[in-house]
């Protein structure tokens with residue numbers, strides 16, 4: 001097929017534009033080999049579930065199968081563009097190793113069974129543990145990849161039906177810091193900015209956000225601005241030489257774990273140079289004087305000493321931020337998965353606030369998400385918080401939720417902060433949680449310190465239920481495995497990182513006896529006979545649309561108000577950003593256009609936490625310090641990470657992702673073009689470090705931390721000296737040798753005190769040559785893992801990766 005190789009060029013053809021102009025449409029399409037447009041019987045509306053950008057697309061169906069995808073040209077998020085994972089990832093649906101029947105463990109082996117047997121086993125164990133130990137014996141660990149309707153059902157049954165406090169998502173690993181930083185600054189979760197801010201910004205600051213690989217279509221939008229008239233200036237903070245950094249006006253490469261010192265220094269410079277919007281600060285914030293005092297000592301020289309960034313570069317970066325007229329700031333895992341994560345993300349909020357860069361076109365903050373539906377995990381309470389961004393410490397909010405669910409307020413656990421995922425796994429390790437239901441995620445590869453995780457999941461006393469579409473590394477340890485339907489096989493909605501809600505419709509049937517997650521949760525609630533206080537079924541909805549209507553009622557009057565939305569509206573040309581209600585009948589491009597709206601004491605989702613220890617602030621203290629509900633400018637001192645390099649482990653190891661894979665590769669490794677682009681794990685090291693260690697590109701290395709050793713081939717890349725990088729996607733399901741290679745064998749069990757997000761960016765590590773056999777390192781060459789010396793075989797997909805790009 002004619003077209004462009006979208007593995008070789010992940011971002012596609014440029015459509016340059018200038019500030020204030022609208023971004024052109026470019027409709028990308030990929031159909032399976034041999035399929036033409038005329039073969040497609042139906043196009044079914046959907047959006048991407050392989051990243052958080054929310055690219056709207058249609059699914060091509062022929063002969064009862066998905067045969068391709070094309071972008072939706074009218075959608076506000078992508079204007080028709082698709083990234084490589086969107087174009088090729090759907091092929092995983094057809095894998096012959098999909099789970100098609102429930103499995104139960106018999107005689108140490110997983111054997112096929114029917115749904116009744118599997119569900120009865122789960123229900124029987126639930127009942128016996130409730131009788132023996134109460135709801136604290138149960139734990140539910142979900143994902144950022146299901147649909148809103150499914151999360152809301154799960155949160156209702158766990159919190160409202162079982163009165164169980166142990167519910168969280170793998171979004172804890174991914175975007176917990178995003179929500180927490182927004183709560184700390186704005187009193188409530190809810191993304192202030194919009195992707196449309198890219199169209200207007202004169203300065204874009206990306207903090208630990210490799211947007212070129214994590215949200216390829218958003219990067220295409222930025223690239224189109226960069227190649228158009230009056231391009232924005234870019235500030236990039238990243239220890240790696242990413243594609244974003246290659247285009248930067250200023251690129252800062254701090255030592256991992258030192259973000260707070262660096263961001264404090266940026267604030268110090270902005271304040272010292274009088275770049276503060278005094279009127280905006282006075283009208284919209286509290287805490288400026290204390291913040292100014294906290295950061296006063298963080299001169300550029302201090303930042304240079306702590307972060308290893310030249311003082312002149314810190315000053316240049318501060319000038320970019322300080323002189324911007326329209327500043328868009330974005331944040332992702334380089335901040336969220338690092339030391340003092342929430343405090344650092346809050347300082348980015350603070351930079352925009354002190355500059356008055358909020359609520360106007362081009363002036364936004366995007367505390368990005370990682371997973372496609374992470375936003376919904378947070379909105380619905382499937383992350384342990386209460387649905388609708390209600391405040392667990394506010395009795396009126398708990399009572400209001402009890403009214404929605406028609407249960408007693410005391411039935412809803414709210415005596416203390418929600419149990420976070422790592423605490424849940426610790427409870428399982430210690431034996432108080434004896435039933436763990438894992439849906440749509442793979443902790444045996446994605447959690448830190450894997451030897452420990454495998455051993456706790458493998459305990460006889462733990463009853464492990466895994467609900468997934470493949471036999472993952474976690475499923476292999478389960479007592480019961482439930483086969484789930486996936487994207488394209490079920491209907492539901494989800495919300496991207498700029499609050500845009502999309503509808504994804506069922507296009508084809510799931511394989512075998514696999515069922516939608518919504519049906520599985522409803523079945524569980526029904527078999528448990530969960531009822532409200534009038535004796536009616538607690539889960540009173542049936543299909544996805546009625547679940548959505550139930551959620552709308554729960555969201556009424558809250559920041560994430562969906563009451564004005566309907567499936568019918570979402571079947572229109574574009575997704576719609578919340579809130580959608582009487583005040584915003586067509587959705588809301590950006591929050592806080594008219595002052596800070598959700599931080600008032602009666603409204604806020606959180607009364608805040610101590611920025612260093614994470615101890616909750618008392619309600620009375622919050623009311624006294626912020627009676628009018630303004631944004632909170634909170635700061636604190638830099639504290640080094642708990643594990644720092646030593647003589648034995650002289651490097652800082654960071655883990656991360658590549659453009660071509662998602663999460664633990666369960667889907668992307670089954671899409672041939674994506675797997676071929678990044679087929680094997682690698683480790684990155686700088687040229688100076690490699691020379692000092694006498695190592696060569698392609699050498700097979702052993703990488704060790706105080707916890708374990710893995711093997712990977714060396715890629716000499718543009719990474720900062722003293723830092724190693726391992727992609728975390730590679731587990732063991734497709735590795736017959738079971739050679740230790742998962743990056744999380746090495747990572748540390750430690751988390752941010754506010755968001756409880758684990759630290760994947762700061763482990764101490766050492767390297768050693770295992771073999772020099774002349775084999776190449778197969779890491780992608782067109783991303784941050786590009787080699788410093790030109791590669792004779794650059795990453796390309798060939799004819800099988802050609803997609804059409806149509807511009808009207």
Ligand code: SF4
Pocket residue numbers: 144173174175333369370371372657662663
């Ligand atoms: S790969 Fe990382 S950022 Fe992406 S969804 Fe998974 S945890 Fe989140």
